[in-house]
Amino acid sequence: KAGVTQTPRYLIKTRGQQVTLSCSPISGHRSVSWYQQTPGQGLQFLFEYFSETQRNKGNFPGRFSGRQFSNSRSEMNVSTLELGDSALYLCASTLEGVKNTEAFFGQGTRLTVV
Amino acid sequence: TQLLEQSPQFLSIQEGENLTVYCNSSSVFSSLQWYRQEPGEGPVLLVTVVTGGEVKKLKRLTFQFGDARKDSSLHITAAQPGDTGLYLCAGISNFGNEKLTFGTGTRLTIIP
Numbered sequence: 698k699a700g701v702t703q704t705p706r707y708l709i710k711t712r713g714q715q716v717t718l719s720c721s722p723i724s725g726h727r728s729v730s731w732y733q734q735t736p737g738q739g740l741q742f743l744f745e746y747f748s749e750t751q752r753n754k755g756n757f758p759g760r761f762s763g764r765q766f767s768n769s770r771s772e773m774n775v776s777t778l779e780l781g782d783s784a785l786y787l788c789a790s791t792l793e794g795v796k797n798t799e800a801f802f803g804q805g806t807r808l809t810v811v
Numbered sequence: 812t813q814l815l816e817q818s819p820q821f822l823s824i825q826e827g828e829n830l831t832v833y834c835n836s837s838s839v840f841s842s843l844q845w846y847r848q849e850p851g852e853g854p855v856l857l858v859t860v861v862t863g864g865e866v867k868k869l870k871r872l873t874f875q876f877g878d879a880r881k882d883s884s885l886h887i888t889a890a891q892p893g894d895t896g897l898y899l900c901a902g903i904s905n906f907g908n909e910k911l912t913f914g915t916g917t918r919l920t921i922i923p
Contacts, residue, residue: 740913802853
């Protein structure tokens with residue numbers, strides 16, 4: 698079966714701009730989580746969506762937001778980009794959440810803010 | 812805040828040697844997972860350990876969950892160049908949150 702697809706793979710944006718990243722989970726999976734990976738902070742949890750509802754949220758500012766559509770595809774948006782937002786953004790797809798089912802990660806979107 | 816500290820942060824060893832990576836926390840987790848991530852890819856799940864004291868083997872990799880479910884170790888026997896990568900532990904909390912708390916990571920390089 699097809700894996701988790703994240704688009705785009707690479708992005709370069711300017712400070713102050715906004716960006717939208719997309720994640721298509723594995724067919725049948727209803728939970729999508731987003732993580733930010735940086736060399737200094739490692740992998741940090743952003744938020745998790747299940748059946749179009751945000752079920753969990755990490756400790757990121759309100760500039761980071763997301764949504765999930767009825768087909769389980771998810772988008773995350775970052776507004777007013779800062780240099781520190783440069784990172785690899787990963788999404789993870791699970792059937793119903795990480796507590797009970799295996800997480801499959803996409804290849805990530807590499808965001809560079811200049 | 813739950814933190815998972817991994818050690819060592821970097822490890823470079825010769826092919827054929829053995830190694831152990833540690834993952835420690837002051838918090839209790841309901842389960843703990845180990846992932847390997849290669850450049851340009853997302854993390855891939857290697858194993859999930861659930862019971863305190865549990866030991867799981869995956870070919871040359873042995874994973875152990877501490878008795879108190881606060882720590883874990885990954886032992887690789889006779890390391891091979893294909894084992895090179897970033898190893899991440901990740902804890903799943905007792906408290907209902909559907910999130911993975913990742914460790915700080917161990918970057919392993921196996922020299923042929």
